[in-house]
Amino acid sequence: MEELKRRIVEDGIVINSDILKVDRFLNHQIDPQLMKQVGEQFAMAFAEAGVTKVLTLESSGIAPALMTGLQLNVPVIFARKKKPLTLNKGTLTTKIYSYTKEIHNPVYLEENMILDQDRVLIIDDFLANGEASLGLTRLIEMAGATVAGIGIVIEKSFQDGRSKLDQAGYSVFSLARISSLANNRVSFLDE
Amino acid sequence: MEELKRRIVEDGIVINSDILKVDRFLNHQIDPQLMKQVGEQFAMAFAEAGVTKVLTLESSGIAPALMTGLQLNVPVIFARKKKPLTLNKGTLTTKIYSYTKEIHNPVYLEENMILDQDRVLIIDDFLANGEASLGLTRLIEMAGATVAGIGIVIEKSFQDGRSKLDQAGYSVFSLARISSLANNRVSFLDE
Numbered sequence: 001m002e003e004l005k006r007r008i009v010e011d012g013i014v015i016n017s018d019i020l021k022v023d024r025f026l027n028h029q030i031d032p033q034l035m036k037q038v039g040e041q042f043a044m045a046f047a048e049a050g051v052t053k054v055l056t057l058e059s060s061g062i063a064p065a066l067m068t069g070l071q072l073n074v075p076v077i078f079a080r081k082k083k084p085l086t087l088n089k090g091t092l093t094t095k096i097y098s099y100t101k102e103i104h105n106p107v108y109l110e111e112n113m114i115l116d117q118d119r120v121l122i123i124d125d126f127l128a129n130g131e132a133s134l135g136l137t138r139l140i141e142m143a144g145a146t147v148a149g150i151g152i153v154i155e156k157s158f159q160d161g162r163s164k165l166d167q168a169g170y171s172v173f174s175l176a177r178i179s180s181l182a183n184n185r186v187s188f189l190d191e
Numbered sequence: 192m193e194e195l196k197r198r199i200v201e202d203g204i205v206i207n208s209d210i211l212k213v214d215r216f217l218n219h220q221i222d223p224q225l226m227k228q229v230g231e232q233f234a235m236a237f238a239e240a241g242v243t244k245v246l247t248l249e250s251s252g253i254a255p256a257l258m259t260g261l262q263l264n265v266p267v268i269f270a271r272k273k274k275p276l277t278l279n280k281g282t283l284t285t286k287i288y289s290y291t292k293e294i295h296n297p298v299y300l301e302e303n304m305i306l307d308q309d310r311v312l313i314i315d316d317f318l319a320n321g322e323a324s325l326g327l328t329r330l331i332e333m334a335g336a337t338v339a340g341i342g343i344v345i346e347k348s349f350q351d352g353r354s355k356l357d358q359a360g361y362s363v364f365s366l367a368r369i370s371s372l373a374n375n376r377v378s379f380l381d382e
Contacts, residue, residue, distance in 0.1 A: 032261035070223035
């Protein structure tokens with residue numbers, strides 16, 4: 001997605017060879033027009049996947065997931081990182097390992113949100129080591145539903161998440177694939 | 192907003208006389224078409240307010256804020272409840288008191304996100320005691336900018352947040368105003 005790559009180059013900040021900060025249009029400030037285009041791209045990519053629901057993880061996944069759900073005309077669910085007071089006893093949960101913080105963080109999904117006949121598209125802002133996406137696939141599979149695909153806004157292709165998801169047999173589509181953040185420069189895989 | 196009220200009555204769950212659960216279309220599962228209509232209503236209500244940015248608080252405010260920013264064609268910023276690793280040293284912060292949890296929770300905004308010439312529209316999912324909205328006004332005022340208005344999806348008019356915001360001189364527009372949740376029933380202010 002050329003417009004996304006342009007924004008990554010123009011507004012992204014390379015913190016180090018592992019971390020790209022995109023707080024200007026995705027993770028803190030959001031560009032709604034860009035997110036609309038992101039949603040249109042995901043909707044096109046998964047048009048034939050029979051998607052009945054979109055699932056993401058709060059908070060940075062919500063904007064691209066919402067725009068994708070709008071285009072596909074299906075509900076959007078965000079898994080929660082904290083168990084809210086109003087969440088039912090019947091809650092699906094799994095732990096997602098954070099390599100940066102070196103801890104397992106629980107995520108929660110109310111159990112009647114996803115039904116066994118659902119085909120669920122996972123949308124997330126970043127794909128690095130794949131732990132978040134794999135955690136969401138576990139929640140979907142706990143609910144007895146099917147993973148229809150995984151849409152990623154920015155893939156760090158130099159980390160092993162993509163190959164883990166490919167090996168697990170999921171259909172992955174990433175809008176921007178970054179091959180390197182070395183030397184304070186963003187390089188894309190298809191350059 | 193009639194469609195919103197209809198959804199509150201049909202899909203909302205009254206937990207007790209203080210708490211309404213709207214996890215089916217706003218707080219856990221999101222209805223993108225309804226959120227689009229919510230954004231259109233806010234954009235109309237604040238069309239003359241000279242809004243340059245929309246500010247909300249993660250996570251449940253993001254969907255209505257994003258759709259409002261899309262309609263107004265301005266960026267959307269979500270204040271964070273946790274300080275992320277990639278947030279700069281120059282960060283604005285304030286504490287928001289939670290009556291339910293009886294603690295003060297910090298929220299964070301990177302300091303160069305909002306500039307002194309900005310006119311910022313606050314969007315939030317719920318208005319109860321007004322602490323969250325007032326916290327966001329403090330962040331805007333710390334940045335030297337102007338609060339252009341406050342748009343609320345669901346106002347619990349039987350709590351004192353609305354009168355606090357009115358008294359502070361802010362322009363508040365709520366799409367659904369709930370006068371009571373007593374007896375397991377949702378009553379609206381203009382019924």
